[in-house]
Amino acid sequence: MAHEDPKLSTNVEMYLETIYALTEEGGSAKTTEIASSWEVSPASATEMVQKLDKMGLVDYKPYHGARLSDDGLAAARGIIRKHRLLERFLHEVVGLEDETRIHDVACEMEHTLAPEVEAWIAKELGYPREGLNGKPIPPAEYYPNGEGSE
Numbered sequence: 001m002a003h004e005d006p007k008l009s010t011n012v013e014m015y016l017e018t019i020y021a022l023t024e025e026g027g028s029a030k031t032t033e034i035a036s037s038w039e040v041s042p043a044s045a046t047e048m049v050q051k052l053d054k055m056g057l058v059d060y061k062p063y064h065g066a067r068l069s070d071d072g073l074a075a076a077r078g079i080i081r082k083h084r085l086l087e088r089f090l091h092e093v094v095g096l097e098d099e100t101r102i103h104d105v106a107c108e109m110e111h112t113l114a115p116e117v118e119a120w121i122a123k124e125l126g127y128p129r130e131g132l133n134g135k136p137i138p139p140a141e142y143y144p145n146g147e148g149s150e
C-alpha cells in the first residue's frame with residue numbers, strides 16, 4: 001500500500017535499509033551489528049533504534065535486537081528496491097566496475113530518486129528481480145506511484 005507518511009530523513013532511511021539487510025533472512029538485528037555496519041558507536045545505534053521504535057518503524061527489545069514493523073518494512077523495501085535497481089543501473093548502463101563505488105553511489109542516489117526515474121530505470125533494465133549481489137529486488141507495489149505489477 002502507499003506509504004503516506006511525511007518523507008523520512010536520509011539518516012532514518014539508511015538505518016531502515018541496514019536493519020532490512022541484516023534481517024532479510026530472518027531474525028533480529030542486534031544494535032552491535034547495526035553499529036558495526038555503520039561504523040558508529042553501539043550507544044548511538046541503540047539511541048537511533050529507540051527513536052525508530054518510537055516512530056513505529058521498528059520493534060526493539062533490549063538484548064534481542066530490532067525488527068522492522070509493517071510500516072518500517074514497507075519503507076525499507078522501497079529503499080532497498082531503489083538501491084538494488086541503482087546498483088544494476090550503475091554497472092550495466094553507466095559502466096561502473098568498482099563494487100564499493102557502485103554501492104556508495106547507489107546509497108547516495110536512492111534517497112532522492114524520483115518515482116518516475118525509478119520506474120524508467122526498472123523498465124530500461126527489463127524489470128530485474130535480483131540485484132548485482134543476487135539478492136531479491138522487492139517489487140514496486142511496496143512504494144507509492146510504483147509501476148504496479150511486473
Ligand SMILES: [Zn+2]
Nearest residue numbers: 083106107110
Ligand atoms: Zn543503499
